[in-house]
Amino acid sequence: xxxxxxxxxxxxxxxxxxxxxxxxxxxxxxxxxxxxxxxxxxxxxxxxxxxxxxxxxxxxxxxxxxxxxxxxxxxxxxxxxxxxxxxxxxxxxxxxxxxxxxxxxxxxxxxxxxxxxxxxxxxxxxxxxxxxxxxxxxxxxxxxxxxxxxxxxxxxxxxxxxxxxxxxxxxxxxxxxxxxxxxxxxxxxxxxxxxxxxxxxxxxxxxxxxxxxxxxxxxxxxxxxxxxxxxxxxxxxxxxxxxxxxxxxxxxxxxxxxxxxxxxxxxxxxxxxxxxxxxxxxxxxxxxxxxxxxxxxxxxxxxxxxxxxxxxxxxxxxxxxxxxxxxxxxxxxxxxxxxxxxxxxxxxxxxxxxxxxxxxxxxxxxxxxxxxxxxxxxxxxxxxxxxxxxxxxxxxxxxxxxxxxxxxxxxxxxxxxxxx
Amino acid sequence: xxxxxxxxxxxxxxxxxxxxxxxxxxxxxxxxxxxxxxxxxxxxxxxxxxxxxxxxxxxxxxxxxxxxxxxxxxxxxxxxxxxxxxxxxxxxxxxxxxxxxxxxxxxxxxxxxxxxxxxxxxxxxxxxxxxxxxxxxxxxxxxxxxxxxxxxxxxxxxxxxxxxxxxxxxxxxxxxxxxxxxxxxxxxxxxxxxxxxxxxxxxxxxxxxxxxxxxxxxxxxxxxxxxxxxxxxxxxxxxxxxxxxxxxxxxxxxxxxxxxxxxxxxxxxxxxxxxxxxxxxxxxxxxxxxxxxxxxxxxxxxxxxxxxxxxxxxxxxxxxxxxxxxxxxxxxxxxxxxxxxxxxxxxxxxxxxxxxxxxxxxxxxxxxxxxxxxxxxxxxxxxxxxxxxxxxxxxxxxxxxxxxxxxxxxxxxxxxxxxx
Numbered sequence: 124x125x126x127x128x129x130x131x132x133x134x135x136x137x138x139x140x141x142x143x144x145x146x147x148x149x150x151x152x153x154x155x156x157x158x159x160x161x162x163x164x165x166x167x168x169x170x171x172x173x174x175x176x177x178x179x180x181x182x183x184x185x186x187x188x189x190x191x192x193x194x195x196x197x198x199x200x201x202x203x204x205x206x207x208x209x210x211x212x213x214x215x216x217x218x219x220x221x222x223x224x225x226x227x228x229x230x231x232x233x234x235x236x237x238x239x240x241x242x243x244x245x246x247x248x249x250x251x252x253x254x255x256x257x258x259x260x261x262x263x264x265x266x267x268x269x270x271x272x273x274x275x276x277x278x279x280x281x282x283x284x285x286x287x288x289x290x291x292x293x294x295x296x297x298x299x300x301x302x303x304x305x306x307x308x309x310x311x312x313x314x315x316x317x318x319x320x321x322x323x324x325x326x327x328x329x330x331x332x333x334x335x336x337x338x339x340x341x342x343x344x345x346x347x348x349x350x351x352x353x354x355x356x357x358x359x360x361x362x363x364x365x366x367x368x369x370x371x372x373x374x375x376x377x378x379x380x381x382x383x384x385x386x387x388x389x390x391x392x393x394x395x396x397x398x399x400x401x402x403x404x405x406x407x408x409x410x411x412x413x414x415x416x417x418x419x420x421x422x423x424x425x426x427x428x429x430x431x432x433x434x435x436x437x438x439x440x441x442x443x444x445x446x447x448x449x450x451x452x453x454x455x456x457x458x459x460x461x462x463x464x465x466x467x468x469x470x471x472x473x474x475x476x477x478x479x480x481x482x483x484x485x486x487x488x489x490x491x492x493x494x495x496x497x498x499x500x501x502x503x504x505x506x507x508x509x510x511x512x513x514x515x516x517x518x519x520x521x522x523x524x525x526x527x528x529x530x531x532x533x534x535x536x537x538x539x540x541x542x543x
Numbered sequence: 544x545x546x547x548x549x550x551x552x553x554x555x556x557x558x559x560x561x562x563x564x565x566x567x568x569x570x571x572x573x574x575x576x577x578x579x580x581x582x583x584x585x586x587x588x589x590x591x592x593x594x595x596x597x598x599x600x601x602x603x604x605x606x607x608x609x610x611x612x613x614x615x616x617x618x619x620x621x622x623x624x625x626x627x628x629x630x631x632x633x634x635x636x637x638x639x640x641x642x643x644x645x646x647x648x649x650x651x652x653x654x655x656x657x658x659x660x661x662x663x664x665x666x667x668x669x670x671x672x673x674x675x676x677x678x679x680x681x682x683x684x685x686x687x688x689x690x691x692x693x694x695x696x697x698x699x700x701x702x703x704x705x706x707x708x709x710x711x712x713x714x715x716x717x718x719x720x721x722x723x724x725x726x727x728x729x730x731x732x733x734x735x736x737x738x739x740x741x742x743x744x745x746x747x748x749x750x751x752x753x754x755x756x757x758x759x760x761x762x763x764x765x766x767x768x769x770x771x772x773x774x775x776x777x778x779x780x781x782x783x784x785x786x787x788x789x790x791x792x793x794x795x796x797x798x799x800x801x802x803x804x805x806x807x808x809x810x811x812x813x814x815x816x817x818x819x820x821x822x823x824x825x826x827x828x829x830x831x832x833x834x835x836x837x838x839x840x841x842x843x844x845x846x847x848x849x850x851x852x853x854x855x856x857x858x859x860x861x862x863x864x865x866x867x868x869x870x871x872x873x874x875x876x877x878x879x880x881x882x883x884x885x886x887x888x889x890x891x892x893x894x895x896x897x898x899x900x901x902x903x904x905x906x907x908x909x910x911x912x913x914x915x916x917x918x919x920x921x922x923x924x925x926x927x928x929x930x931x932x933x934x935x936x937x938x939x940x941x942x943x944x945x946x947x948x949x950x951x952x953x954x955x956x957x958x959x960x961x962x963x
Contacts (some may be wrong), residue, residue: 125593126593126594126597126643126646126867127591127594127643127866127868128643128646128647128868128869129594129647130586130587130643130644130647131587131589131590131591131631134587134588134589135587136584136585136587136644136647136648137584137585137586138584138588138648138651138652139582139583139584139652141585142583142584142585143582143583144572145585146583153566155931157900158900158927158930158931158932158933159927159932159933159934160902160904160933160934162559162562162563162934163559163566164556164557164558164562165556165557165561165562165564165565166550166556166557167550167551167554167555167556167677168554168588168633168663168665168677169551169554169608169633169665169676169677170551171547171551173545173546173547174546174547177546186703188589188611188613189610190608190609190610190611190633191608191609191610191611191628191629193608193667208611208628209611211551213589213610222585223546223547223548223550224550224556226546226548227548227549227550227556228556228558231558232558232559233948233949233952235936237934237935243588245589246612256589257587257588257589268936270909270937272907272936272937273937275916275920275935276934276935279920282843283927362852380870390913391866391913391916394913394917395913395916395917395920398917398920398921398924399920399921399923399924447546448546448547448548449548463684480577480578484580487690487692489690493810493811493814493815496695496811496815497814497815497818498645499819500695500699500815500819501818501819501823503819504818504819507578507579509701510578511578511581512578512579512580513578513579514576514579514580514657514690514696515580515695515696516655516688516692517655517688517690517692518863529653532653
């Protein structure tokens with residue numbers, strides 16, 4: 124078979140300068156999250172096909188890279204023609220593996236458990252600028268804490284981390300949007316929509332940022348909902364994005380639509396995160412925030428940064444998912460940052476990782492006698508022990524060009540060793 | 544479909560203490576290799592099936608996790624019954640991806656290029672203690688340097704790194720074995736074996752450690768080789784492991800069997816590495832070292848550690864492989880450490896990662912008013928800015944048990960906040 128030198132479609136080869144930047148950001152993420160008590164874990168890249176196809180993953184389930192069965196299993200599957208040729212697949216997110224992991228290892232983990240996961244995920248999506256088929260996700264999750272302390276820690280840790288990362292790019296202004304699935308559903312009920320229509324209504328509300336309240340109204344009409352509900356709903360949403368607190372916004376829902384502690388909880392989360400966050404961070408109740416995944420059961424949140432029209436982090440509470448693996452209900456709340464989007468923004472802003480070590484290159488002419496080489500080795504050993512980077516290389520014929528290239532690579536000190 | 548809570552066969556879930564140890568070792572590896580001028584790169588986990596099945600991977604090619612084609616491609620492959628249902632697979636090592644990477648990106652990389660790669664690889668092998676189906680490999684390679692400086696840098700960097708890692712376990716004695724495929728072939732030719740039989744002879748020689756020279760002789764006889772060759776070969780190998788230098792060992796091969804610079808080169812490599820390495824490191828010429836992979840063309844080397852009967856690192860020169868991708872010959876030499884084996888040894892020796900930050904937990908009673916929570920947040924912010932880890936958690940009914948568990952997790956300071 125012929126060799127192919129381009130990488131597989133949508134999967135990037137990372138050059139040394141790319142990896143250096145990414146490694147510096149990984150380090151900042153780990154440090155920031157670790158300061159909030161999150162412990163790093165790792166789940167396998169490969170997951171049972173049954174777990175990946177459990178209808179929790181939404182659209183992502185269509186994008187699974189499936190892995191062929193092997194040996195007899197494969198032969199049998201092929202011969203039976205049942206179509207079940209795959210027994211596993213590459214994970215498309217870190218949430219499904221986390222839920223399985225917690226169900227499998229709960230007895231060995233603290234409760235509540237504050238988990239940090241950084242790893243590749245794979246989706247057979249159409250590649251485009253900034254969207255790859257292999258990409259890194261960074262998630263933090265708190266399992267087994269049903270109090271708003273979970274939300275506060277998750278959001279404060281993420282805001283803290285993003286502040287530190289974006290400071291390098293001179294970007295200091297971003298916004299945390301907070302809402303709650305229970306409020307979204309209560310508002311739809313209050314307006315008079317049928318429960319079976321809530322999902323369709325929320326899919327339309329999700330377009331608020333793009334089409335505004337008038338657009339929402341028009342789409343609801345087009346979808347054929349009753350006018351009275353549409354009127355009441357849009358009237359209710361007139362206060363959205365007016366800087367109104369959650370409790371104030373939800374006052375009409377108090378009458379049986381919404382438990383009172385939901386809105387006060389959101390306001391407390393916002394107050395506490397504001398207390399901890401940097402001045403550039405806006406923390407706001409945003410009742411137009413919907414978020415796509417069906418597994419969210421309570422609070423939902425998202426981060427946006429001034430000047431970019433996509434979110435850079437998103438998460439929420441998903442109290443039902445782990446129980447599906449363990450058979451035992453475990454509440455959970457998580458926040459996932461869009462690592463590749465952050466890298467794209469940093470590169471757009473020409474952020475380069477800080478080089479730390481002093482770098483020396485030693486060029487050795489061909490034919491240099493062993494005794495002279497030993498001297499070079501001794502000196503290199505001492506310099507490396509001293510924290511310096513030393514690269515010993517063969518001298519090229521065009522030494523000037525070689526030295527220029529080394530200086531470009533950050534070697535401030537180039538020494539030449541001749542054979543005599 | 545039913546949910547499955549155990550991980551996929553042979554793929555481990557890593558607990559927080561596992562990840563902490565691994566992360567601390569990754570850090571040491573990156574620091575040590577970076578001090579020798581190796582630059583970290585990353586290749587995708589998924590590789591073209593054509594590249595994985597190119598006969599370079601030896602036995603590993605039987606262990607590929609293959610990835611199903613998708614959409615129309617899959618339908619067509621299934622209907623045509625041609626059996627080519629996979630278009631790609633998970634990499635089984637980091638060498639094949641590196642060769643492809645260099646061919647694809649050569650113009651953007653320095654020459655010579657000193658690459659460091661750390662990443663997961665996957666093999667559908669039979670799982671057993673210390674052997675997984677997903678595991679980490681750490682490779683360093685120097686591409687485009689045909690001088691022995693490449694071998695010296697690779698071996699010295701690896702010896703340096705291993706010395707630092709194993710010092711934590713109180714293990715300081717290990718051995719670097721160095722040989723050369725050209726010497727192995729020259730010795731077989733000198734003894735009188737036919738060139739077409741060299742591979743079979745070397746497979747037998749590879750068992751030297753287990754069966755000794757008498758065993759080698761018996762196996763060669765059993766394989767039906769001519770007695771004169773067997774006699775001359777075993778006579779020649781009598782000097783193996785006697786501490787003889789390579790040039791001395793190879794003196795009978797000088798007469799047309801081996802280019803003279805091969806043996807002197809090995810002796811210079813050994814002298815230079817000895818100069819740089821720690822006192823506990825033995826660096827020796829070992830003419831019984833064979834190594835399995837067919838792609839090696841020159842020097843080969845391996846590390847063993849006293850008290851363990853498996854190698855912990857292995858590598859060599861493979862000057863032909865990259866040319867198969869790029870169409871242009873590029874010499875290459877690499878060293879790969881057995882990361883999982885190193886972790887196994889460290890765990891056997893009860894090595895735990897050094898905990899750095901002071902850890903404080905704050906337990907908050909349910910019903911604590913927002914105003915009091917804000918005070919907690921302020922104090923936590925200050926402590927985190929000060930480099931401490933602070934975890935804010937809901938207070939449990941059994942507070943004593945909760946505190947004991949936190950102390951076990953390394954929280955030396957536990958503060959309680961009551962609602963009134």
